[in-house]
Amino acid sequence: MKTIVIQVSKIKLSSSILIGAAALFLAFTSMRVGNPEKWTAPADADKKVNPVASNEKSIAAGKDIFGKSCVSCHGKKGKGDGPKSAELDKPVSDFTKEDFGKQTDGAIFWKITEGRKPMPSFKKEMTEEQRWQVINYIKEFSKKK
Ligand code: HEC
Known part of the structure; x- marks a missing residue:
């Protein structure tokens, strides 16, 4: 039983890392792709x-x-x-x-x-x-x- 719990939490951990990485990647690419010419003053x-x-x-x-x-x-x-x-x-x-x-x-x-x-x-x-x-x-x- 214990080993199953450990296994499950491991899977959860690695999938949240994966989701986090994917979100970061998406944020980064949309930043770069999103209208590179646009120049906005503060x-x-x-x-x-x-x-x-x-x-x-x-x-x-x-x-x-x-x-x-x-x-x-x-x-x-x-x-x-x-x-x-x-x-x-x-x-x-x-x-x-x-x-x-x-x-x-x-x-x-x-x-x-x-x-x-x-x-x-x-x-x-x-x-x-x-x-x-x-x-x-x-x-x-x-x-x-
Ligand atoms: C060496 C070429 C060059 C010279 C000289 C130059 N510009 Fe520019 N200018 C650009 C480029 C290229 C952009 C677009 C920059 C960008 O989007 O990063 C720009 C953008 C601008 C913008 C922003 C436009 C917008 O849509 O918001 C203004 C305002 C501007 N220039 C005014 C001037 C003025 C006034 C002068 C002269 C005093 C001048 N520029 C001289 C190349 C030049």
């Missing part, structure tokens, strides 16, 4: 409000910055088809997509500040004001149809 980033009004002046300043620092990858029309985009191992974000325009300026600011390879970080290269100006410019891409 929720906190949304709270940052754009202090630079979106008007002709700031959009023009943003356009200049875009032409110098962003167009090589993001392309003239913001479609992610700049000349450098073909060399990258990842697609360049398309700013004409509705989803892009739906993001808060704060989230976009966070992404431009932090970067994510091969997208560079502009924390050092650009002042905060310049980052807000370029946001005012690139947000125009998703408005035009």
